[in-house]
Amino acid sequence: MEKDEYGCNKHKTLEDLLIFYKEGASDYDRDVKDYRGYVGHETSAEVFVSILKQHNFPESSKILDVGAGTGLVGEELHKRKFTNIDGFDPSQALLNEAENKGIYSRLFVDVLGPNHQVKVADNTYDAAICVGVFTLNHVKAEGAMDEMARVVRPGGLICFTIREDVMFELEYGYEEKMQELCRNQVWKLVSSTKEQYHSKNDFKKCFLFIYEVL
Numbered sequence: 001m002e003k004d005e006y007g008c009n010k011h012k013t014l015e016d017l018l019i020f021y022k023e024g025a026s027d028y029d030r031d032v033k034d035y036r037g038y039v040g041h042e043t044s045a046e047v048f049v050s051i052l053k054q055h056n057f058p059e060s061s062k063i064l065d066v067g068a069g070t071g072l073v074g075e076e077l078h079k080r081k082f083t084n085i086d087g088f089d090p091s092q093a094l095l096n097e098a099e100n101k102g103i104y105s106r107l108f109v110d111v112l113g114p115n116h117q118v119k120v121a122d123n124t125y126d127a128a129i130c131v132g133v134f135t136l137n138h139v140k141a142e143g144a145m146d147e148m149a150r151v152v153r154p155g156g157l158i159c160f161t162i163r164e165d166v167m168f169e170l171e172y173g174y175e176e177k178m179q180e181l182c183r184n185q186v187w188k189l190v191s192s193t194k195e196q197y198h199s200k201n202d203f204k205k206c207f208l209f210i211y212e213v214l
């Protein structure tokens with residue numbers, strides 16, 4: 001499969017992406033940390049937990065890790081005492097790695113995307129976190145941000161990253177969708193910051209947003 005200069009494949013479809021992740025699942029944690037200096041999971045968890053605490057969310061809050069992958073975000077939430085975490089991801093291979101960590105209450109295969117509801121009832125979670133998923137050749141806004149807002153209860157918080165190189169790319173629709181959900185009073189902005197994402201490649205920063213569901 002064709003790779004870019006950072007070893008990422010130039011996947012264009014979900015099928016390509018799943019092959020890419022299946023091939024690298026067992027080395028994923030080492031590769032992203034050592035090769036790319038990935039720290040997005042740590043910075044996101046740090047900011048999110050501090051805002052959960054400011055908003056008086058108990059450590060028992062039920063949190064959904066969207067695009068959980070191998071569970072790097074779950075591990076960081078666990079370290080910070082938030083341990084009631086479910087997760088989903090389209091890659092069973094990555095979820096197998098997450099399962100081995102023994103930190104998620106429930107893991108399941110599912111996917112964000114247009115015209116698709118994930119297998120979760122409305123208002124199920126107190127909070128959701130989605131790190132590294134709104135990024136190049138991964139997930140666009142349409143049907144994804146709306147879906148996170150559907151499964152989190154009113155008053156709950158949603159945290160997600162958007163990698164800096166795609167933040168304003170119109171074809172991904174991030175800004176427009178975030179504004180639409182504000183206009184339609186689906187959610188309101190709580191926090192918007194720029195955070196460290198990688199330390200060893202060109203995409204060093206991500207935008208980190210936290211919204212409250214209305």
Ligand SMILES: C[S@@+](CC[C@H](N)C(=O)[O-])C[C@H]1O[C@@H](n2cnc3c(N)ncnc32)[C@H](O)[C@@H]1O
Pocket residue numbers: 017021040041066067068069070071072073088089090091094110111112113130131132133138139
């Ligand atoms: C860069 S990894 C990040 C994984 C994890 N959140 C982390 O921080 O280590 C991107 C993840 O997005 C998942 N993904 C790709 N397409 C997706 C989709 N349509 N819906 C949900 N997750 C998706 C991938 O399977 C992969 O686990």
